[in-house]
Amino acid sequence: MAAGLREGLPAPCCPCGCAWYFRPTASIREELRTTGHAVRLETAGAEVGVVSVERAVTDWSARYFGQWWKAVEVEPQSVCAGPLVLAEIDPGAYGEAALAVTQAPHTSAVCAKAQLLVTRCEESGVVRAVSPDQALAYRSEPAGAILPPPRHPAMSRPCPARPIRWPGPVGIPTMACPQRKDPPVSRPRPVRAAVFSAGSWGTAAAKILADAGSDVIVHARRSEVADGINTRHRNPDYFPDVDLPASLTATTDPAAALEGADYLVLSVPAQTLRANLAVWAPHIGPDTVIVSLMKGIETDTGLRASQVVAQVTGVPADRIAVLSGPNLAREIMAGRPAAATVACPDEDVARRFQQACRTSYFRPYTSTDVIGCELGGAVKNVIALAVGIAAGMGLGDNAAAVLITRGLAETTRLAVRMGARPATPAGLSGMGDLVATCSSPLSRNRTFGAHLGQGMTVAEATAATRQTTEGVKSATAILDLARVHGVEMPITEVMAALLQGKIALDEAAAALMQRPPRPER
Ligand SMILES: NC(=O)C1=CN([C@@H]2O[C@H](COP(=O)(O)OP(=O)(O)OC[C@H]3O[C@@H](n4cnc5c(N)ncnc54)[C@H](OP(=O)(O)O)[C@@H]3O)[C@@H](O)[C@H]2O)C=CC1
Numbered sequence: 313m314a315a316g317l318r319e320g321l322p323a324p325c326c327p328c329g330c331a332w333y334f335r336p337t338a339s340i341r342e343e344l345r346t347t348g349h350a351v352r353l354e355t356a357g358a359e360v361g362v363v364s365v366e367r368a369v370t371d372w373s374a375r376y377f378g379q380w381w382k383a384v385e386v387e388p389q390s391v392c393a394g395p396l397v398l399a400e401i402d403p404g405a406y407g408e409a410a411l412a413v414t415q416a417p418h419t420s421a422v423c424a425k426a427q428l429l430v431t432r433c434e435e436s437g438v439v440r441a442v443s444p445d446q447a448l449a450y451r452s453e454p455a456g457a458i459l460p461p462p463r464h465p466a467m468s469r470p471c472p473a474r475p476i477r478w479p480g481p482v483g484i485p486t487m488a489c490p491q492r493k494d495p496p497v498s499r500p501r502p503v504r505a506a507v508f509s510a511g512s513w514g515t516a517a518a519k520i521l522a523d524a525g526s527d528v529i530v531h532a533r534r535s536e537v538a539d540g541i542n543t544r545h546r547n548p549d550y551f552p553d554v555d556l557p558a559s560l561t562a563t564t565d566p567a568a569a570l571e572g573a574d575y576l577v578l579s580v581p582a583q584t585l586r587a588n589l590a591v592w593a594p595h596i597g598p599d600t601v602i603v604s605l606m607k608g609i610e611t612d613t614g615l616r617a618s619q620v621v622a623q624v625t626g627v628p629a630d631r632i633a634v635l636s637g638p639n640l641a642r643e644i645m646a647g648r649p650a651a652a653t654v655a656c657p658d659e660d661v662a663r664r665f666q667q668a669c670r671t672s673y674f675r676p677y678t679s680t681d682v683i684g685c686e687l688g689g690a691v692k693n694v695i696a697l698a699v700g701i702a703a704g705m706g707l708g709d710n711a712a713a714v715l716i717t718r719g720l721a722e723t724t725r726l727a728v729r730m731g732a733r734p735a736t737p738a739g740l741s742g743m744g745d746l747v748a749t750c751s752s753p754l755s756r757n758r759t760f761g762a763h764l765g766q767g768m769t770v771a772e773a774t775a776a777t778r779q780t781t782e783g784v785k786s787a788t789a790i791l792d793l794a795r796v797h798g799v800e801m802p803i804t805e806v807m808a809a810l811l812q813g814k815i816a817l818d819e820a821a822a823a824l825m826q827r828p829p830r831p832e833r
């Protein structure tokens with residue numbers, strides 16, 4: 313298996329004519345052989361080599377697969393592949409692969425607790441697969457060798473393996489995660505949660521967790537916010553009028569916040585996640601579960617927040633959860649009832665977090681559909697912008713209802729095409745959040761839209777908005793995803809054009825109303 317490869321010649325390589333996006337060139341083979349890193353994974357009956365130019369990839373393989381199989385670091389020259397699997401992590405190449413796989417007849421499977429969409433070319437035997445949860449694409453060739461076979465007797469045996477020394481859990485053969493110091497133990501409550509950051513939703517989520525009995529520490533980037541929480545039990549900037557539980561503390565030190573944390577709960581603006589997380593990642597413990605509260609799509613990559621988390625931290629998908637639903641922070645701070653969905657490929661992880669954040673006023677449900685939950689949360693912000701515009705222009709309640717209903721239709725189309733379960737967009741993270749956000753004057757996205765509808769420019773509306781308005785940046789990223797996946801999203805398309813200054817308000821309304829008539833789907 314060769315992973316993390318970014319160059320190569322796109323070449324048609326199946327008799328069926330399917331063009332694949334990557335073929336290892338001779339120079340890449342040489343680079344892998346000379347400067348690459350390799351890990352051999354052994355089970356009782358099989359062996360596989362992972363070779364990559366990026367150490368992070370082989371480290372991750374050892375850490376992840378080493379929990380079940382024997383993992384040893386070896387010289388890359390010792391790896392001679394028979395069947396060859398290429399794994400591609402480049403977001404652009406992943407997007408192309410996802411499109412190719414989803415447009416061909418394909419099946420859905422679960423591999424390492426993540427969904428895998430698989431298609432096979434009968435003639436060539438080439439298997440292509442994408443894991444939407446992890447933004448990983450694979451291509452398996454029935455034969456081929458990525459590195460030259462050993463040429464002399466000294467090389468005909470595997471190179472002396474360097475064992476990765478960490479104790480495996482009892483009963484599991486050999487090696488486990490290099491970062492794991494002890495076998496997993498069940499922790500007595502209270503669990504410890506570190507909430508990054510101290511904005512609207514971070515503060516409300518911290519309050520929920522503390523009210524549920526968890527030991528909660530908030531990471532604030534400004535010391536005056538941390539001081540306010542520690543000394544006056546109030547968040548002076550976001551909720552100066554609401555008392556926080558006295559047990560809730562805050563710090564500006566990420567290492568202190570993450571010390572012994574069972575959960576890292578992330579609530580920063582989606583476009584800042586990658587850079588922030590890179591700084592925080594070294595302090596994340598080997599067993600810490602990461603929970604994303606964010607409802608945005610990264611503009612440069614088209615990745616969902618959980619995918620960014622996986623990329624930056626190397627934490628496996630079954631330790632990354634998302635919480636999403638109709639959760640206007642101000643209402644939750646007032647103790648008004650709300651519900652949400654906790655989604656994780658590992659339902660046990662989702663159940664544990666469900667327990668950790670269950671209160672008399674907050675009712676979490678569980679799901680394994682991370683894709684559906686995250687897309688529902690991201691797209692509803694764009695639809696809320698449109699509903700806000702309609703409200704600002706005084707277009708009436710019928711128009712709002714049309715936008716919400718057709719907004720749900722386009723959310724569902726995209727989510728299902730990207731691997732979500734069709735029922736998820738109809739749930740709390742989809743329709744539930746869409747209704748709350750599009751109806752409430754508390755919504756920042758709806759309010760931003762209303763400003764536009766009343767005649768402000770995008771720059772003026774941005775200046776008038778202090779808090780995070782994810783839909784403004786995510787609209788274009790979602791539209792790009794729609795195009796990659798061949799899905800029609802007319803409201804998103806019009807919103808992206810409007811936000812980019814390509815069309816005016818009246819043109820936007822006309823563009824939606826004058827679309828060719830069609831059946832309701
Ligand atoms: N508010 C809500 O009701 C809900 C929000 N969400 C989602 O939660 C996420 C966060 O939103 P929300 O809490 O509302 O946003 P806010 O604008 O209220 O708070 C943002 C927080 O992130 C911090 N922050 C801003 N920019 C940066 C940066 N560049 N680096 C590090 N920290 C930064 C802010 O710190 P500082 O104060 O120092 O600027 C603040 O603590 C979004 O994805 C949103 O869609 C989800 C459900 C409900």
Ligand SMILES: O=C(CO)COP(=O)(O)O
Pocket residue numbers: 607637638639640641693696745748749754755756757758780781782
């Ligand atoms: O996500 C939210 C409610 O669930 C908050 O929406 P806004 O970001 O538009 O305020």
